[in-house]
Amino acid sequence: MVIVFMPLCVKHVLHSCQTVIPQCLQFQWLSVTFLIMMVLKIALIGLGRAGRFHLNSIRRASGIQLKYVVDLESTAAEAVAAEFGCSALSDTGPVFQDPDIDAVIVATPTLTHYDYVMAALQAGKSVLTEKPLGVSLKQIDECYQEAEKKDRILFLAFNRRFDPSFSQVAQRVKNGDIGTVQIVRTTSRDHPLPSMDYIKTSCGIFHDCIVHDLDMLRFLTGEDPEEVFAYGSNFIDSIKELDDLDTVIVQLKFASGMLATIDISRNAVYGYDQRVEVFGSRGMLQAENRIATTTVHFSEGSVQRPAIDPSFPTRYQEGYFIELVSFRDCVLHGKVLPITHADARKNYIMAHTAEESCRSGKPMKIDYGCGVSK
Numbered sequence: 001m002v003i004v005f006m007p008l009c010v011k012h013v014l015h016s017c018q019t020v021i022p023q024c025l026q027f028q029w030l031s032v033t034f035l036i037m038m039v040l041k042i043a044l045i046g047l048g049r050a051g052r053f054h055l056n057s058i059r060r061a062s063g064i065q066l067k068y069v070v071d072l073e074s075t076a077a078e079a080v081a082a083e084f085g086c087s088a089l090s091d092t093g094p095v096f097q098d099p100d101i102d103a104v105i106v107a108t109p110t111l112t113h114y115d116y117v118m119a120a121l122q123a124g125k126s127v128l129t130e131k132p133l134g135v136s137l138k139q140i141d142e143c144y145q146e147a148e149k150k151d152r153i154l155f156l157a158f159n160r161r162f163d164p165s166f167s168q169v170a171q172r173v174k175n176g177d178i179g180t181v182q183i184v185r186t187t188s189r190d191h192p193l194p195s196m197d198y199i200k201t202s203c204g205i206f207h208d209c210i211v212h213d214l215d216m217l218r219f220l221t222g223e224d225p226e227e228v229f230a231y232g233s234n235f236i237d238s239i240k241e242l243d244d245l246d247t248v249i250v251q252l253k254f255a256s257g258m259l260a261t262i263d264i265s266r267n268a269v270y271g272y273d274q275r276v277e278v279f280g281s282r283g284m285l286q287a288e289n290r291i292a293t294t295t296v297h298f299s300e301g302s303v304q305r306p307a308i309d310p311s312f313p314t315r316y317q318e319g320y321f322i323e324l325v326s327f328r329d330c331v332l333h334g335k336v337l338p339i340t341h342a343d344a345r346k347n348y349i350m351a352h353t354a355e356e357s358c359r360s361g362k363p364m365k366i367d368y369g370c371g372v373s374k
């Protein structure tokens with residue numbers, strides 16, 4: 001990490017950049033105000049769809065310096081490196097050996113997460129990793145144990161927790177604004193359909209997509225479901241050939257009596273459909289889809305509204321940014337890690353049990369103390 005001393009004249013610039021500088025790090029010396037600005041030096045591994053939204057957040061965030069980009073595709077890495085004035089690599093060796101690097105963002109295909117996360121932690125780097133963290137509870141546990149051993153941050157990127165609308169719903173539920181929660185619904189329909197190359201190595205719809213909704217249910221309500229029943233269908237032949245599903249309904253029951261449904265599709269032709277609804281004894285909270293403009297065209301016999309966000313990079317751009325800033329603050333300023341080892345474990349167990357329910361065609365109890373062996 002680098003500490004930069006800044007004179008007073010640039011203080012307003014930092015404020016406009018939403019820089020988080022704790023009071024204790026601001027001091028006065030010989031009547032001249034200085035700020036201590038800590039800078040997180042990072043490497044980004046993977047420059048595909050996820051890597052690109054992280055780059056957008058890095059462009060906007062203060063206190064973060066991108067030193068390396070790593071991708072197997074060297075031309076992609078070189079183009080990004082030219083923009084950011086950093087080094088382009090096709091393997092991570094130099095990143096892990098560089099003592100100047102504080103943290104690594106892992107945005108590579110799912111099956112590579114465990115190896116990169118472990119290697120980064122073993123090299124003493126903090127990590128923000130795309131979901132899912134691992135393909136088994138054993139891998140998840142090993143990563144968090146390594147983070148603890150090395151006293152480093154391991155931040156699992158459940159980005160929807162940082163979406164301003166969803167986090168406002170969670171806060172209002174917590175405040176008791178809608179009384180006792182009775183029903184929660186999440187809708188996540190993807191757009192555009194990801195490539196078959198992506199889906200092939202995604203670990204399936206439960207661990208690739210439904211994990212977000214399962215995390216959202218716990219985030220919105222503060223409760224853990226105790227029973228799950230999932231139905232799945234295939235409307236897309238190429239997904240069926242992979243023994244995966246493109247359309248799933250998950251139903252969950254909680255100890256309090258609360259019920260939840262998750263409605264998932266790999267492909268909504270009208271855009272990236274992301275909604276949540278929480279119904280309680282004193283009202284209902286909804287977070288609707290976002291639209292870029294509010295212009296509505298009324299004409300004879302029709303009303304036209306703008307389309308919803310086309311995909312995740314725009315829909316969740318604010319959430320991705322807040323997530324990155326939160327990671328920076330965990331590493332630099334010791335802020336509380338928002339997504340814990342217990343969250344990652346429970347999420348994996350829920351997704352695994354939902355998938356088992358779907359395959360068996362039966363409702364299943366969710367055993368959080370279990371040894372899920374897969």
Ligand SMILES: NC(=O)c1ccc[n+]([C@@H]2O[C@H](COP(=O)([O-])OP(=O)(O)OC[C@H]3O[C@@H](n4cnc5c(N)ncnc54)[C@H](O)[C@@H]3O)[C@@H](O)[C@H]2O)c1
Pocket residue numbers: 045046047048049050051070071072073076107108109110111112130131132157159198208312316
């Ligand atoms: N949180 C979200 O909203 C969100 C959205 C999309 C993807 N993701 C996650 O991000 C991860 C990446 O998904 P994506 O859609 O960006 O995939 P992608 O296929 O678009 O991009 C992957 C990138 O990684 C590079 N790559 C592949 N293997 C590599 C390796 N071993 N080392 C270095 N680089 C390598 C590829 O060249 C490519 O540029 C997945 O795990 C996915 O679950 C999360």
